[in-house]
Amino acid sequence: xxVAAWNVNSITARLPRVLAWLESARPDVLCLQELxxxxxxxxxxxxxxxxxxxxAYGTGRWNGVAILSRVGLDDVARGLPDEPDYEGxxxxxxxxxxxxPVRVCSVYVPNGREVxxxxxxxxxxxxxxxxxxxxxxxxxxxxxxxxxDFNIAPTDADVWDLAAFEGATHVSARERAALDLLREAGLxxxxxxxxxxxxxxxxxDYRQLAFPKNNGMRIDLVFGTPVFAAAVTDAYVDRxxxxxxxxxxxxxVVVDLEI
DNA sequence: ATGCCTCTGGGGCAGAGA
Numbered sequence: 001x002x003v004a005a006w007n008v009n010s011i012t013a014r015l016p017r018v019l020a021w022l023e024s025a026r027p028d029v030l031c032l033q034e035l036x037x038x039x040x041x042x043x044x045x046x047x048x049x050x051x052x053x054x055x056a057y058g059t060g061r062w063n064g065v066a067i068l069s070r071v072g073l074d075d076v077a078r079g080l081p082d083e084p085d086y087e088g089x090x091x092x093x094x095x096x097x098x099x100x101p102v103r104v105c106s107v108y109v110p111n112g113r114e115v116x117x118x119x120x121x122x123x124x125x126x127x128x129x130x131x132x133x134x135x136x137x138x139x140x141x142x143x144x145x146x147x148x149d150f151n152i153a154p155t156d157a158d159v160w161d162l163a164a165f166e167g168a169t170h171v172s173a174r175e176r177a178a179l180d181l182l183r184e185a186g187l188x189x190x191x192x193x194x195x196x197x198x199x200x201x202x203x204x205d206y207r208q209l210a211f212p213k214n215n216g217m218r219i220d221l222v223f224g225t226p227v228f229a230a231a232v233t234d235a236y237v238d239r240x241x242x243x244x245x246x247x248x249x250x251x252x253v254v255v256d257l258e259i
Numbered sequence: 260a261t262g263c264c265t266c267t268g269g270g271g272c273a274g275a276g277a
Contacts (some may be wrong), residue, residue, distance in 0.1 A: 009276080010266055034276085036267065061267055062275070111277060151277070170277060205277070206264035214261090217277075243261050249276080 001028040001071065001257050003104060005147040005220055007203075007250035010036040011066070014248055015043055021241060022050050025254065028071045029099045031106030033149045035064025042066060057095045064092050065108050065148070071100030080133045084125040086110070094130065096137065101259045102228065103137055107148035112169035120169060123151070124178055131181035138186045143228035143259060146187065149250065150221045152179060154189065157199055158218035170219060187223040190255055192235040200237045203250045211242055220253050231257040
């Protein structure tokens, strides 16, 4: 089966490309992030017409996550147990569901903004809640994976120029250490294979010709249980989806499994 | 050409993205 994750930067703005990609790549499960829609305004009918069930979770202008599946969609959980608030509000950043033979969690980890910003402390707390939730699902009977936009580059090689990130979020030790909590929960990273370049970046800023220069970051990640990881036959970034007019600033991460 | 930022809400332009 094929499982994928894609930060679409507005499902409304990206709908034509998402529908076309569903038809061409035919993932069995697609985890979406940064919907910028509400649960109710997600264009579910367009997706259903292609044979996908939809579980969306969004509150409006920012954030929002969804899971699309054509192999079943059950036991949906919106948000995380013991999830922290930001400025008094719970944000739509995680949704979990069982899709046929696997259980998946689609995540949009908080950005953090600056390391001394309240949003960064929130990012670390949120990752702690994610690890707790993931530990529970990892102990379940199904192969399980957490995938989506982590807003963390796991290693120094995962940004185009480390000097450009001096003192910045996405590369700091504390957020990378928060990824270790997922590893302690029994999950390991499924790293996509390199395609055109050595590092399979997943994000390129819209500004300053970042994509043509390959000034990218690898921040959209997949963490799976041992059974999930052992079933992986291929993993890659579909960087063609970053090309052309009307692209998201993220490309889909695709994982093929023998399950 | 992989091409100089894009999205949303609201009705300006500010905030967020990373």
